[in-house]
Amino acid sequence: MxxxxxxxxxxxxxxxxxxxxxxxxxxxxxxxxxxxxxxxxxxxxxxxxxxxxxxxxxxxxxxxxxxxxxxxxxxxxxxxxxxWTQNPILPQHPFEKARQRFWAKFNDNKLIPSVWSVFVNEGKEKEEALLENLKLVEEELKGKRFFGGDKIGLVDLVFGWLANLMGVFEEVTGLKLIDDRFPLLSAWILEFSEIPIIKDNWPSHDKLVVKYRALHQKFHPLK
Amino acid sequence: MxxxxxxxxxxxxxxxxxxxxxxxxxxxxxxxxxxxxxxxxxxxxxxxxxxxxxxxxxxxxxxxxxxxxxxxxxxxxxxxxxxWTQNPILPQHPFEKARQRFWAKFNDNKLIPSVWSVFVNEGKEKEEALLENLKLVEEELKGKRFFGGDKIGLVDLVFGWLANLMGVFEEVTGLKLIDDRFPLLSAWILEFSEIPIIKDNWPSHDKLVVKYRALHQKFHPLK
The missing domain is CATH 3.40.30.10 (Glutaredoxin)
Structure with a gap:
């Protein structure tokens, strides 16, 4: 350039x-x-x-x-x-790259809709479907510190919402989802949240709770 | 290697x-x-x-x-x-690459569901939504021979199903969708279908009609 x-x-x-x-x-x-x-x-x-x-x-x-x-x-x-090629978020090898792309799609097409579905409808069946998805994510973390390996990568950024919005979601719905059934995911959430560029850019937790509580009430007017 | x-x-x-x-x-x-x-x-x-x-x-x-x-x-x-880097299907430039990825997603997340929706439900509103999507595709072809430019690329391969399945779909439902309202898309279908590696690998049209007719009857048992 x-x-x-x-x-x-x-x-x-x-x-x-x-x-x-x-x-x-x-x-x-x-x-x-x-x-x-x-x-x-x-x-x-x-x-x-x-x-x-x-x-x-x-x-x-x-x-x-x-x-x-x-x-x-x-x-x-x-x-x-x-x-901007500094601090790459995708690996170079085509197979590893494909794997990161696969999981990014999984987050957007499967995991997020399954969380949203529990948020707006609740019900045991929807909760089970979400837990199944979280189990797959837990499995993917086996033997790795981050989804990207030793450093955060594209999948960590894509899954990053779990590290703050799941807490907000749990607070608003009263459901506890990411607990000791998911030790690797729980550890990832802690470690990911401590990375300076991540924690310095969270939206306000309190403002998120207000926003999602209002949304939850809209879907559950009798609660 | x-x-x-x-x-x-x-x-x-x-x-x-x-x-x-x-x-x-x-x-x-x-x-x-x-x-x-x-x-x-x-x-x-x-x-x-x-x-x-x-x-x-x-x-x-x-x-x-x-x-x-x-x-x-x-x-x-x-x-x-x-x-396998011979005959690239994605351009090198990051912006052009992003554009191809955007349209591939558009096909899978918007266009295919809107076609499917007309196939299983029909109705004017769903048809309008599909026509709106086709208009956007038509627009994207302006000034270009293929979605990939002078040669076929990733988006041509992804949109390729239009070139045979839309014909099957029209035959089964009796709806004519890609007509002279979409001159660029119609021309692309003709040109794309003439490429040897494309036309040599179509599934049998007659078998597709049988398959989709059976599927259509399942969704419209009274027809």
Missing amino acids: SKETRMAEEVKLLKTWSSPFGLRIVWALKLKGIEYESIDEDLSNKSPLLLHSNPIYKKIPVLIHNGKPISESVVILEYIDQT | SKETRMAEEVKLLKTWSSPFGLRIVWALKLKGIEYESIDEDLSNKSPLLLHSNPIYKKIPVLIHNGKPISESVVILEYIDQT
């Missing part, structure tokens, strides 16, 4: 204060040491910049790099890793 | 005769000129190899390369492209 291009480098991140999908991008940019402008969107009144940058989904997060917008959080993470 | 490793190379693909997700992998392997063993699964009686190779989803396609299984069709496509 020429000096001129580097000088012109402009990075903007459209996110919300609470979204775990936005938070993964914050963590990745911090890990890479990239300066960026953070723009918090009000989803009830989306900015023209968001509507213009992600016309198909009109969703955050969007990363805008030198005027070019990229949507879909895992696509953004891959973009960041290829563009 | 050393000569010894190359000699030991073993590639197996678990698929079904009709799955569009398996077909994308067939096309990618053919495009790369990779010799492989094709194993058609009977999904009502899954093989021990499938259950062992994809214990989480127990789904096809699975690519097994030198004993190591990879699941999730887009993850497999990326693996193939990184492992």
